[in-house]
Amino acid sequence: MDWTMWLELLIKAFVMVLVLLTGFAYLTLYERRALARIQTRIGPNRAGPQGLLQPIADAVKLIFKEEFTPARADRLMFVIAPVVTVVPAMIIAAVIPLGTQFTLPFVNRIVLLHVADINVGVLYLSAIASIAVYGIVLAGWSSNNKYAMLGGMRSTAQMISYELALGLCFVVAILPGNSMSLVDIVEAQKGMWFAAIQPVGALIFLITTLAEVNRAPFDMPEAEQELAAGYHSEYSGMKFALFFMAEYEKMIVICMIAATLYFGGYREFWFLKDTVLSVDRTWWLGPIYLLGKVVVLLFFMIWIRATWPRIRYDRLMTFGWKVLLPLSIAVVVLTAFGILLADQYGPMYLWSIPVLSSVAGIITVLLVNFSLRRKVAHA
Secondary structure, eight states: OOHHHHHHHHHHHHHHHHHHHHHHHHHHHHHHHHHHHHTTOOOOOSSSGGGTTHHHHHHHHHHHSOOOOOTTSOHHHHHHHHHHHHHHHHHGGGGOOOOOEEEETTTTEEEESSSOOOTTHHHHHHHHHHHHHHHHHHHHHHTTOHHHHHHHHHHHHHHHHHHHHHHHHHHHHHHHHTSSOHHHHHHTTSSSOHHHHOHHHHHHHHHHHHHHTTOTTSOGGGOTTSSSOOTTTTOOHHHHHHHHHHHHHHHHHHHHHHHHHHSOTTSOOGGGTTSTTSTTTOTTHHHHHHHHHHHHHHHHHHHHHHHOOOOOHHHHHHIIIIIIHHHHHHHHHHHHHHHHHHHHHOGGGGGHHHHHHHHHHHHHHHHHHHHHHHHHHHO
């Protein structure tokens, strides 16, 4: 590998970090304005035109805000915990493809629009995403505060519980893509997005990602009305800002992963694949398509926060273990069964996957409804 390749990788990594940091800053503004519109409020509109400088004002405030460290805290772990939480949220984006490729003028060098394309990209996502759990545990433990410790334990239990169903949703995308490379998975969606082939798997993925990033209605570990306010109770200033940044960067990355695995990634709608709007003909449309899908998925997260109430913590855990996990196992089995039918009898049998999966989802909803009604009747 020559020095030009190292320079290319360095520039790609720098651009990806810059995109995530800028996205984090203006995602806060996007969320506040969207929440204001949903709840019939104005939202931030003082700092700059239409409030566009509000993220900069928030950053300046947090930078100069006084920081406190508990007297009996483990100072080293107390400082490391925010870093351990935010770094995985950034480096996980290295394997997400932003587009196809283009040729640099004058030098005729082909540049691929991703930092790295490894043949076990999905496994890389699962491994790096799991590291963030350590930051949350360390934050609660190192604070020497029993309430922070309880909040950290609850967050960790929630993340580990929902990671099981999330991992099975990765398998759902791997099976029709016939690869663990994210580039191969995106290219396999030229004919049809995997969300159309496996809508139940896509829905489970979106639900579990909400729980992974502690977004409403799964933000019970840090809810305001809880006795244990959360693992970051003792943090202030820039240390708290790192936790804040990690949550929003994980939102962006999770939406990029969801778009890549189930919604065609950087590719166009499947019915545009042979037109001038295809990324095969117009390479610069790839990042635009991906950005549009990420913005829509982020709005889905914000909309859920604005409209859905929190659920009780014991029901939150029950939902993960007794509903989503069995349903995701069934979805994996049905996806493999449908692919086997398509291989044996023709591609038309591929549509047995959404039909059978929808039936499994409906049965699950009916069982949950029956269980809840029985509990109400016996109360």
